[in-house]
Amino acid sequence: MLRELVRSQGERLPTNRSPRAPLDRRSFLMCALASGTALGELAVPACASPSALSSQSGQQTQNDEQFVVEAKFYEKLPNKKIKCKLCPRECNVGDKERGYCGVRENRGGIYHSLVHSRVCAAHVDPIEKKPLFHYLPGTVAFSIATAGCNVNCKFCQNWDISQSRPEQIPADYAPPQRIAALARQFNCPTIAYTYSEPVVFSEFLMDTADAGHQAGVRSIVVSNGYIQQDALRQAYGKMDAVKIDLKSFSESYYAKVVTGQLKPVLDTLVTLRKMGKWTEIVYLVVPTLNDSDAEFRGLAQWVKANLGTDVPLHFTQFHPEYLLKNLPITPVPTLERAKAIADAEGLHFVYIGNVPGHPAQNTYCPQCRKMLVERVGFTASTLLIRKDGSCPFCRHLIPGIWHA
């Protein structure tokens, strides 16, 4: 069975197919074509997945129980209730009920994850597609997801997996060692936890990161950052790099559009900084909802004050999806306005995303202004940064993880 790739926040595919549907020949070709275009000269197999996952793991059918493990982050309460301590939502979950994420269930007072090794999407993606621009440019990541999410963004591009329960989506049994082996098999130096919301499959993420590191494969996570501090330190402490979707700089937007809170996400960013994790921020600019000058400026000032000027900040283009189909695509001038404001506040690496060919997709030296990384689509076509991470023209140190 082939679980096809899905789009992450910044990605778009030419077809709008659900991962629930098996691939027909036409779709497979379109998928391969799209990925091939994206991958460019890297010549990596387009769809790594999942046929490989199931055929070699020997699991052809979905047995729900094989994916169940006790959750790591929760408190037991009287009367067989539990309080989830994974994300700031802190769901109080009665016996036989699930948390907001839909992938954690209370069974007799013990909280369980239902998605360990339950991979519903897998693909070999360019790292630029996450996007991570200052982390091993030009490499690919073995990218996986399970069902579920701890928020409900009205613009979600992958809502058909993120907003579903695990049993509603075909998945393969792919334990951590298998994921690590597949990453090596497909020449991926990195495993990426992405597409849905990795917070909700933290146990699987942690075990897979360990397996990957034992096999010499790194791990990165693409996350909303809506996670409690203890879980953050334990789970994302195992990551080599992190991309956080900071969806807005206003609590009301988080309440209305995201169904979450801003403050815990900001706390996450500060903690990641203290932990020394390489972190990049993506801000999806949604017309009329989070695109004011004041919000852009407030965001840039907060980043500068709390994280420093070297954190990459990506302003990406919104496309109408899910419950926000009434809004237009973000105009490019709006993205350019956001970048100009952040640049003016002194941030060194402000990018524009989802706009192929835009010069703000390249990396420039903040000191001599020379172009150091040129990107075409999701491919880093030119990488001039030296092995020691410095600019070849002025020797200014460019922050990031540039070489394996």
Add this chain to the structure above:
Amino acid sequence: MSALPSASRRDFLRQCLTGAVALGASRMPEAQQAALTAKSRVVVAHDPLLRGTGSTVDASRIQSLLDRAMLARFNRDRTVDTPLAAWRRLVRPGDRVGLKVNTLGGRGIASNLELVEAICERLQQAGIKTGDIVVWDRDSQEMERAGFKLSIGGDRVQCFGSDRVDYEDDLAAYGSVGSRLSKILTRYTNVLINIPVLKDHDGAGVTIALKNMYGVIHNPNKYHPNGCDPYVADLNMLPEIRTRMRLTICDATTAMYEGGPAFKPEHSWKCNGLLVSSDPVALDATGWRMIERKRAEKGLKTLEAEQRSPRYIVTAADREHRLGNCDPSCIEVVEINAEV
């Protein structure tokens, strides 16, 4: 020549307007008509001997109790003088009828099998083909654990969960809710009879008729914050649900006043009853009061005092939703007791 009183322009417009309202109302679900025009009737039927001397529900007694409750519900209209006439008011031959049960709590607190069989019996007598009746919930395994025997295809009564046929790919959306609906609802039925249970819910306060619709969608976990308010009301506004909903028959043979939604025998009681209404809001309001009475009897705080009063019931009756009545002065509770 005697002239008929001539209508003034104002009178004519008023009559047209009244007529339009009446015409419009005739196409509305009954609960909404009631919300606009008359009291909602909720029948609360009890039979202290429902279980005889054993612990299981007696099939013939529950059939009899159901008949009396249906008659009490529909006998406002004098043409309804038998239980079968009541069922014929509800369904017509050719209808495909979904019986949405609640099986989350397992055998201890699920829609009663004997009750469901009694309903199927009367539906068939009212002209519904056996194969056009679907007993369903969200998950087949949960249904089996509650004692239902799955049946898919053929001329028998159909019985299976949404997991067997999946959910629609497209979202149905209203207000705070955006969900994929079970294909059982959208493709197998044009009439919905809701068969919830009467129980406490640790988050929502109570779960009875309105909240049983959480079993119709793919993402109920998204709608539990804030005591399920306004999610329950918004969900019940979806046209696919609203236009099909004809009746709620709440199984209160066993009920729970605390500790729900999972079955907690120590917090359950043999209520030996049924609640029947075409107005799910009125039925929920009535069931809520029954649970509060039992909580008081057991020395427990009110749901309000525990900060989990089911506000969604009030929301369902508000001006935006108008799914029915929750004001007691707009609800006619008809209590009937089985012959002993």
